[in-house]
Amino acid sequence: MKYVYLFSEGDASMRELLGGKGANLAEMTKIGLPVPQGFTISTEACTKYYEDGKQINDSIMAEIMENIVKMEEITGKKFGDLENPLLVSVRSGARASMPGMMDTILNLGLNEEVVKVMAEKSGNARWAYDCYRRFIQMYSDVVMEVGKKYFEQLIDKMKEEKGVKLDVELTADDLKTLAEQFKAEYKAKIGKDFPSDPKEQLIGAVKAVFRSWDNPRANVYRRDNDIPYSWGTAVNVQAMAFGNMGDDCGTGVAFTRDPATGEKKLMGEFLTNAQGEDVVAGVRTPMPIAQMAEKFPEAFAQFENVCKILEDHYRDMQDMEFTVEHGKLYMLQTRNGKRTAAAALKIACDLVDEGMIDEKQAVLMIDPRNLDTLLHPQFDAKALKDAKPAARALGASPGAACGKIVFTAEDAKVWKARKEKVILVRLETSPEDIEGMKASQGILTARGGMTSHAAVVARGMGTCCVSGCSAITNFNEEAKTFELAGKTYKEGDVISIDGSTGNIYDGAIPTVDATISGDFGRIMAWADKYRALGVRTNADTPKDAAKARELGAEGIGLCRTEHMFFEGNRIDAFREMICSDTVEEREAALNKILPMQQGDFEKLYEALEGNPVTIRFLDPPLHEFVPTSEYDIEQLAKAQGKTTAQIKAIIASLHEANPMMGHRGCRLTVTYPEIAKMQTRAVIRAAINVQNRHPEWKVVPEIMIPLVGEAKELKFVKGIVVATADEEIALAKSDLKYEVGTMIEIPRACITADEIAKEAEFFCFGTNDLTQMTYGFSRDDAGKFLTAYYDTKIFENDPFAKIDQNGVGKLMDIAVKLGRGVRENMHCGICGEHGGDPSSIEFCHKIGLSYVSCSPFRVPIARLAAAQAQLKNPRN
């Protein structure tokens, strides 16, 4: 097992082993670019370090020592040597780029003697001591975790004493004194002298980089970016090039194209007489890269040439770090640059037009998750720069919003009517809140996860939502107040929320509208050309359906009919149904709803223009529909000719200990077949009418039965549906076709999918519920312990956001195989929230699903992710 590689031993293909930075340093070495040489300690060494209980084992240690010797030979310098001392930088470099997430140490190798010799031999004492004080500070901070601030205080004190404003104004002596003070500070804090042996320094630094893989901000970044903890980080040990040796030196970062717009022009910044971290830290204001052409014409020409070589080589926009030492260019890093979604689309299209890449490569180079930012309003980047979030919760539905706080759905509607922009803040939302949610700029909830009611509905509407903000305390709906980050918020206070990051800000942050360019259309067209998975949408209203069609949905994969029961006065009829004593009373109440639901379906079919529409029958437990306010209960009692006590007794009888596992889904049809009969009539009558109006379309409703766990259950419900549907079709003398299928969302349905497929004409995975039942996690309650699960690394991802492939996914795979074993070619889809998540979409592609269905604004993401899945793992 080899754990350490010289730059000259690797290349760009070894990214998994060497990390992105290490692989690219090797690649640049290979193609002859000016790279200070060194070696990379592999990601596997990092994994081993953690396996060994955070120890670098003897064999890896020996390999590092060998490579130091090789490096000394290559550079002609030696660690601790008084003639020609070797100084190195030590930097992390994971497989996937994690900018700023882990730590860097420069100028390692310095000690009291070396710095003295360096000062003398270079005739540049200022430079030598500048390096030394930087090293002590970085090492103390990164390796020994002595806070930066102690050193910064010393610098500030020194500048004050010397009456100067900038670091560069400090003299060699000042810096020498500072280095002394730093070492004293180190000893005071650590209780030991600052290490003077360069090898000891190096091992300390390597361990610190390994350790930094597990720091909190790295963990959060990984979770946000789907980077597995198991990958580990590599460590790059590279000979120093010095940008701080004088005015003919400097350091810079640059992009080959504009990362904000994608425009093809060199972008970047350069700082004279400085080391890398100064540019980032903002100690002085760097110059735009164009000015470098004037000040360092030769180095700039070299650099321009390198940029061209690198872009041609990687065939992508590059993000580079470099240093100029006495006019000579040294490349310290290159990588495919991070970019905005708009820039990503433009760059991909431009590269195709420039003949650099083909369409497939263009499709593969866009991160589907970034498309979200194109489809929703975002915070103005400049305004955001200085904003500090008051709290962070789950980014449940993307986009940014700013408005006045309201506490109820009713208030949201009232305030909206008087032209106020509002953010609806709730403990959690329920179907009764939908109208108020529509009236809001954004939604913030104290409870609930990525598949909570608020999250799911907001994504459907394309409204920004931050959910599960446990930092909200003392939420008081009646007083209309809550507390957050030490402040009491009341109705009308302004907040801003970011549904992509989950950040919550006090006060107003201006937003900018969504913009979709022509490049978007080109990329989407290419994606559609290459994908194998169909893409449908989860839409309950004609408006959402139309939006989804516009964004490329090929059908409705999930229409949740329960939302239809809340509109207008339907809820009154539905409540009458619930509180009926006899089948006849129930049927009478349902008959009031029938024409309204039929009308809804007609509008949906019209919006879909003959494309498939999957309608899920009533799913939630009935108690979600009953009135809660005394007034509503009285109204209902009057309408039903009952006493309020009777109504309350009915409501109490609907109470369940665990409603998620209670009387819902197809279980409702088993006890109240008349509900399914009414829904069947509405679906079939609507389809016949629309088919008659549009003979050019082929309307084939897909009726989907939820929560089936046993074949006989589906057989029973299907029997009712088919008898009712066939009666309607015969009555209308129509030849309408329809399908009856089932949600697969109960573990038992997966395990017995062969039996179920005998009855079901299609499967659609309800991965929200399937995840709940497979884990035994309630999505409403999991928030209480998921944080602890992330902290202990039991979980790296929210299984409600990204399919758990080992568990839930295994059950899905079993179900598809068992189902198709009985009913070959049956169509199998997914309509859980995972249907809009790129990594989950790739999994769905692999197990052979026919389509994914997601909320309208995720349709483009799904189209792109589906294309990437097919390009990576082609299937028929």
Place this chain on the structure above:
Amino acid sequence: MKYVYLFSEGDASMRELLGGKGANLAEMTKIGLPVPQGFTISTEACTKYYEDGKQINDSIMAEIMENIVKMEEITGKKFGDLENPLLVSVRSGARASMPGMMDTILNLGLNEEVVKVMAEKSGNARWAYDCYRRFIQMYSDVVMEVGKKYFEQLIDKMKEEKGVKLDVELTADDLKTLAEQFKAEYKAKIGKDFPSDPKEQLIGAVKAVFRSWDNPRANVYRRDNDIPYSWGTAVNVQAMAFGNMGDDCGTGVAFTRDPATGEKKLMGEFLTNAQGEDVVAGVRTPMPIAQMAEKFPEAFAQFENVCKILEDHYRDMQDMEFTVEHGKLYMLQTRNGKRTAAAALKIACDLVDEGMIDEKQAVLMIDPRNLDTLLHPQFDAKALKDAKPAARALGASPGAACGKIVFTAEDAKVWKARKEKVILVRLETSPEDIEGMKASQGILTARGGMTSHAAVVARGMGTCCVSGCSAITNFNEEAKTFELAGKTYKEGDVISIDGSTGNIYDGAIPTVDATISGDFGRIMAWADKYRALGVRTNADTPKDAAKARELGAEGIGLCRTEHMFFEGNRIDAFREMICSDTVEEREAALNKILPMQQGDFEKLYEALEGNPVTIRFLDPPLHEFVPTSEYDIEQLAKAQGKTTAQIKAIIASLHEANPMMGHRGCRLTVTYPEIAKMQTRAVIRAAINVQNRHPEWKVVPEIMIPLVGEAKELKFVKGIVVATADEEIALAKSDLKYEVGTMIEIPRACITADEIAKEAEFFCFGTNDLTQMTYGFSRDDAGKFLTAYYDTKIFENDPFAKIDQNGVGKLMDIAVKLGRGVRENMHCGICGEHGGDPSSIEFCHKIGLSYVSCSPFRVPIARLAAAQAQLKNPRN
């Protein structure tokens, strides 16, 4: 496909096809006993009848017709013939005997002409018209569903007119007139003439028998007795023998041994000049069978001989029906007789002693479920005879009890202290009620299923419990009243409940104590000799453990530690723990509990004498432990130096939408590792102490982590347990061994059992939770719809009582295979309530489990069921 068999074509081995009655009629024919001949329409014909939409198809119809011709040849009589008319009985006969569950028709073949000829030719007009009026009545009732009562009213009217008391006093003319009246009644009710064609009559009767398979009482009986709906019933068409031709005729039923005690002597009853149904109907009082010896010496001698032949042949106690026609014996039925548990044990032992069967056969002939009645008090059989249940609910824990109603656990303790016998009636019970449950004779709950808290705890205590009585309405704990079957019950009212049948009676029914005979011990010893499965017990207290040991448990398979937190003042410390703000506070509170829990464990180890003890760490969500009363909240606030508002806020924060899928099980350890640390210390310290006191034992505690769904979760928790345990062991300089395993009770744990087995040293299936999660059914809520599921035959059994082999069982099988693939020979048990259910035990045996664990009083059942499983499906 052959659907109809002459008696001469079958034998006893064809029970599945011919039903029990048909197979035995064929067998008796084969061994030359006097059996009126006929044919059997197979159980498959019944299945086909239902498949064909309740129609007898043409090919089966043709086969029936053919067999009528064959029967006519054999008997020399003919349907509708005026010389020698054939009359038949039509009876149901399922694979498993279902006494009284389905319907019978006698004297079929009679019509106006036939009866006239029969009257003339026999010179016994009274007999002929007696047969005719019986036939019309039975046919009208069974085939056409005209209620019996209309005919009984006519008989009563006739008897009144004639001034007689008994049917036998009616003359031929009276009976003839009655037959005319019956036919008129038939026409009035049905609107058609009574059918006169014997073949039409026969087909009507056959259909009626098939139909009777699906009547409500058959459905309930099947569910109570684990008989699948799919089996169907056969129909037996047999030539009539007439017990009603005069005083040299009669009919009787008899057992070869006493079905109540097992004593070896002929038991039975005989009725002169009567037909079969008269004995059952109690029209006249029959004579004891012994008297028959005097009145019918010849027939009795014949019958005694037949009894001997049948017992020798079947090697079991027989239950027979016979008819004497003019002094000649005809056998109409034989079957292995139903018997009490005590009789079953005695008969089995006697048969072994008589050399009739061997030990294995003895073990196989006892129904394990019957043992329950030996271990618990039962209602006095005589008193029960006249009692009509006020309602029926779930028989959740066997035994019978009678006492005064109390509404709270507290009251139960108070009343018990003043020597009152009480029945605790609750909506549902919670861990807080345990002391009160112990103080009660029996427990009745309005909610909850077979695995509800009340059911599980009561079974553990051996206390009678009826649960889920939805007939209880307006339960008012404060007013101490509830309504049931139209009556308002209040505190102190007497009720009686039967935890075996689920029956609830108004008023007192005396009970008789449990009695265990020496036969019990012999059978149990034989069972132990042949079983492959181990049998452990679920016990939380030394008392329960000792009881279970006495009943043969080989270890504790599940000690639920949560119950230990409720005793005495521990709950105060535990509540302090829950309401702590810091780890230190939590640890301080836990340290108060540690010595008490350690003491509990020591007593358990002592009770088990070195046999294995599996201790499950804290499982329920914390909100189950918090105080509910204002007073308790105030006390807790005082103890914690908090305000009641703060305590209430903490309690509110523990609220969960779906607690069954919430923050519980090992999830508690992930968030509060200190709880697991405390429990580990208690387990290990106790084990070391007991091991030191008893060096002759080998104490190896098995620590069981609940609710694991992911290997990393177990790895994390195990890490804490092992570190703590090893620290304790080192501190004590002990060499104690221990194991750390896991409950398998989450579907994901089954699917990823290979990963989990890398960490777990043993598996134990928690099939209560596994059933909940696999089906997505909350056991607390499923009661609302399970009835509808039984009615629609989606379910035939309660999956919480009997393992769902196709779903839950499949997951278990997957888990065992995956687990043992990684850790060969790892021990796998079951400790869900299914561990005490015979059919589930057989399944556990088949999938290779190491042991079952059940509540103490189910241990003998499990031992016997395990032996039967091994004898039926031997494994190594």
